[in-house]
Amino acid sequence: MAHDSVQLPCDGDGACMRCKVTPLAEETLTCSTCATPWHVACLASPPETLASTLQWQCPDCSGDPLPSAAGALDGTSSELFAAIRAIESDESLTEKEKARKRQELVSGRVEEDGDKEKKGKEKESSFLDVLDGSLNCSFCMLLPDRPVTTPCGHNFCLKCFQKWIGQGKRTCAKCRSIIPPKMASQPRINSTLVSVIRMAKLSKSNVAAGPMKVYHFVQNQDRPDKAFTTERAQKPGKANAASGKIFVTVPPDHFGPITAENDPARNQGVLVGECWEDRLECRQWGAHLPHVAGIAGQSNYGAQSVALSGGYEDDEDHGEWFLYTGSGGRDLSGNKRTNKEQSFDQKFEKMNEALRVSCKMGYPVRVVRSHKEKRSSYAPEKGVRYDGIYRIEKCWRKVGIQGFKVCRYLFVRCDNEPAPWTSDDRGDLPRPLPAIPELKKATDVFERKESPSWDFDEEDNRWRWKKPPPPSKKPVNAADLEERKRARKAIRQAHTTTVRERLLKEFSCLICRQVMNLPVTTPCAHNFCKSCFEAAFSGKTAIRERSKGGRTLRSQKNVLHCPSCPTDISDFLQNLQVNRELMGVIESLKQKSEENQDAVEELSEEQVDESEENADIGSGDSETAQKTKNPDPKDDLQNPPPDSDQKRTSKRMKVDTTQVVADCE
DNA sequence: TACAAGCCGCAT
């Protein structure tokens, strides 16, 4: 063969990486699979016909130049690449979807359903802005799953890397450096990358879950701690009582659980199973605000909570699920509070409509049960009890027991805590909907079409906001503005600081324990600053002279151990490569957190006032931050599929190399 | 303005 066995494509500037010449356009061939340009003159076996030119596959993709371990592939290489081409040419797929399918193909992993696929995409795009895409595996273009790092400092999914090795490749897919046999046979997962990626996912999903909405919505701050009677009150006790102070810092239209951050009095939040004497006390802890009405909500916005109090005989309580009846249909003219006679049909309006909105959106609805519900086995002995989060899966109308139409709602529990009546040590799992015989006779049946805002996250194994909770529409008490502004600023800063600190901490050098400067990753997957790493071996050489009894023996390779484990890394030391991808992430992380910090300060000075006045406070910082930071869908296009990656990589490497050189000097 | 799945003493 006229050519040596090493085959190289053109780099990002169009120069052949083998002969260093920049060929004319007509002297290059573009691979039909990966779209990488190659210098025809440097190809070991250029195509001979026009047809084969159009369908030409580069040596990397055709898999033929090197004897490949064919057994490592499930099918043949050509089958695999045919499948890749089919994905590439499928115009119904976005680039992201193509990338995911490629990864499935290469790794053998398959995500079963569309929901997962969607979830993966959401996740990916939401934290890509943290990790910047620069860590992405260049095979599948996703964040590396079980990342491995080559001695030349490039990161891949373990499975993608193993497929590559399985095809007989022994050079880095990014830079063509030789991959040592040890790395090829026993790639080690880079646990630093694992935890960084996990943390980035977590920090983002936490933001989406909205735990950062600590603020002080202190309503009626001047009220006493207990319900009280005014001078006008004619009756003692709570008959004519006014409400005591609201203890929790959620707005009245807050959806979902009330967490510790919104419970400054006890710092525990409203826990499932918590009991109160009566509806007024329940109100003070925010579980269900109206002290008379059974439904809390707004017809154009949604319902936040309901009370099961036995007021409507059509109700049917099965604990984990129940059938709820809407309000209205009764003549309560005058001051009748006890008329249980229905005299007209209920409609989906007012509170009944609010419940339907919550059904439509899949909002979490808090449920309290009252001792007054006598027919239910699940009602508390006395008082009012918080039973957790439910979702309204369906609603409809039917003719009720009294012969008039009632609105009906199927509530199904979806709380992360076990219900007060179970001995389970965990909360709900998604469960199939119960069979509802009355649905056969139902009219106006309404089912949720869109994906629910509150849903079970398979990955986190818990229920959480999958979409940002709706922002509060409630006006803010001006007197509270100053305090709330301060609180928000502090929280914002705490958040950015902790995320930055936690993320950066993960990137610490195992020697100096500081954030790595010029990170290097050993083949045994330990990470150090380049300078720390080199200093650890100063004065030691990879080659040593052996002498015995005055006789000089043949020089022998010195065994040099990794500072963190017994692995011999003398070969790695010979040609120390900075993990530029890691370095890029660290840099952008530093930069981003500084920007954030600045933004926090600016915002707290000015924009907070504005946003406060807009009263967009219910969902707090998380949504606002998400909205502004939410990556434009077009961002997908900025993460090119592998075909353009070759170019991008080469270009970036060039820049980075000069930086590294400059830094070294 | 009317209504809403509360609360309580008292009249019936």
Added chain:
DNA sequence: ATGCGGCTTGTA
């Protein structure tokens, strides 16, 4: 036992 009247809060 049952229901009336009077006050409460938030929604429409």
